[in-house]
Amino acid sequence: MMGSGLALAWAIAPAAMAKDVVIHAGHLFDGEKRSLQGASSILIRDDRIVSIEPGFVTPAGAEIIDLSKETVLPGLIDSHTHVTSLPRTGNGIAKTMTYSPLDAVLASTVNTRAILESGVTTVRDLGGLYGGDIALKVAIERNEIVGPRMWVAGEAIGPTGGHNDWSHGLAADVTRPEFGAGLADGPDAVTALARKEHKLGATVIKIMPSGGVVSMGDDPKAQLMTNDEIKAAVDAAHALGLKIAAHGHGKAAIDNAVRLGVDSIEHGTYADAESWALMKAHGTYFIPTLLTTQRLYEAASTRPETLNPSTVKKVLAMGSGAQKLTNAYKAGVRIAFGSDTGLGENVQEAALMVKAGMSTVDVLMAATANGADLIGSDEIGKLLPGRYADIVAVAGDPLTDISQLERIDFVMKGGVTYKRDGMAVPVKLVNP
Ligand SMILES: [Zn+2]
Structure with a gap:
């Protein structure tokens, strides 16, 4: 009007x-x-x-x-970023232990500027280290720093020992006060944490139903959140008017998260024909995140010493990851563009999506109109x-x-x- x-x-x-x-x-x-x-x-x-x-x-x-x-x-929309990226590669554990939350947020202002200057004018940031993405969003809106529009998850929500349990793999007596902020076990704790993230300023909820890759000691194929926990998160997010994104590698976690009503599946590594059919039937978006998968695969193949040993094994088992997008695209699943990065190289995801079989126009749609639809905004x-x-x-x-x-x-x-x-x-x- x-x-x-x-x-x-x-x-x-x-x-x-x-x-x-x-x-x-x-x-x-x-x-x-x-x-x-x-x-x-x-x-x-x-x-x-x-x-x-x-x-x-x-x-x-x-x-x-x-x-x-x-x-x-x-302007392009990256529907899966981590602008507070301090990748746990190379000296990653040292970074995790030596960057304070303030250090991490200040370092991330370099990322927000690089992302915007690369042509990405909106990000959906799915898990900010120490919830720092919320502070970055606010500072960008106040025009105190340069960066894209941000929809932010704050801390991702996951189980003890799961993908966002930062002390997993460290000696039992090594921890930091911030490490437990995204952990919740049991449906009530998940509900409470989703509500807390919203209170702190999150505009999307991110959950970790399956294990992950760069995290230590967890199995990407395993479903680590119970169905009751996933449902609690979905209900809490939707009651607050927020979309909910699910990190999912293993088939069980993916299929159950889709059935329980999440709005998007991130990664989708071990999804099969049944998973894609479920996603198509539910209208669930798929975010393939090929760039990070490919980067990790290259590192694991040629420079394994730059990754922790648990990650090398998981990455080599996964392969380069293109086939999952080929399959999802053929199955007619709705696809949005998401790089799973935060350092400003985000748009390199597009060429990998074309290589996996998507038409260029569908990749452009994934990075524009579909991203806006997934986010739930008719202003971008x-x-x-x-x-x-x-x-x-x-x-x-x-x-x-x-x-x-x-x-x-x-x-x-x-x-x-x-x-x-x-x-x-x-x-x-x-x-x-
Ligand atoms: Zn991610």
Whole structure:
């Protein structure tokens, strides 16, 4: 409604407001149609798209951003990040033991900037170290630091000895006060922790029904949360109006989480035909996270000394991970883009998705419209009047060459330009 009203205002009174900006786009992928449109003008007022017109139109007084040689797309959405990533690779255990929560959050401000400048304007951050992703989200919204829009899980919720039990594998007397913050055993404890994460500012709930890979001592194939615990988390999240994401490698954890109503399955390593059919029937999103799987596989194959021994064994058993996406795509499961990283290389996931058999247009949809649908926002993910002016551009055609996404040279978030001609644009930040 807001969009059409403003579009009408533009038609009646073409004189531009002080903050009007028009992007002249050579080609346009809007996240709605499955093909590129030709030359288009996107009128932006403050943080929103007002209208999109064919051809190059310039309202009087509007500042022109000339992307007439570029393909313009919605800002990308990475539906599985860890912006507080301190990967437990190499000297990972040392990092886990020597970074305070404050150190981790400050280090993560490098990540949030790198992610935004890579063209990812929104992330769904699924498990922040020490809940630091909530503080980062708040600081970005206050314009104190540079970063993407964030939906955040705070601490992921999992069982003692599971994927987010940070002291698992350490000597029994080695721990830190922060390590237990995401642990909950029994349905009541899970309910209480989901409610607590919401109270602390989480905008999505993340659970760990199966074991993990980079964690020590747990089995990815094992279901480590009971069905009652999974159900408690689903009910608590949905009662609070939040979506819930489930980390799932083993088939039992995946199938049960889908049946119990989670909104997305992350990783999906050992899903089989029955799992994909269940996900399709329930409308559950699948986030394949190929980039991290591939990185770990390369490390385990060529530099095993950079991973802990338990992880090397698990990674080699899993393989490079592409086949699961091939199977899910063929089965017609809804797919969203998620890299499982946080260091700014997130968009490299796209080429791996194409390599696994997805069409380029479906990968673009996974990284735009589907991400918005999974998150539950109608303000991002498409270039439409009324939505946020979250806009990126590349020199070539990503529908014929998906690797174009790795060279995004224009980034706008909420009407503010953060990157132009491949160079970061200094943005005025606010003193707290
Ligand atoms: Zn993850």
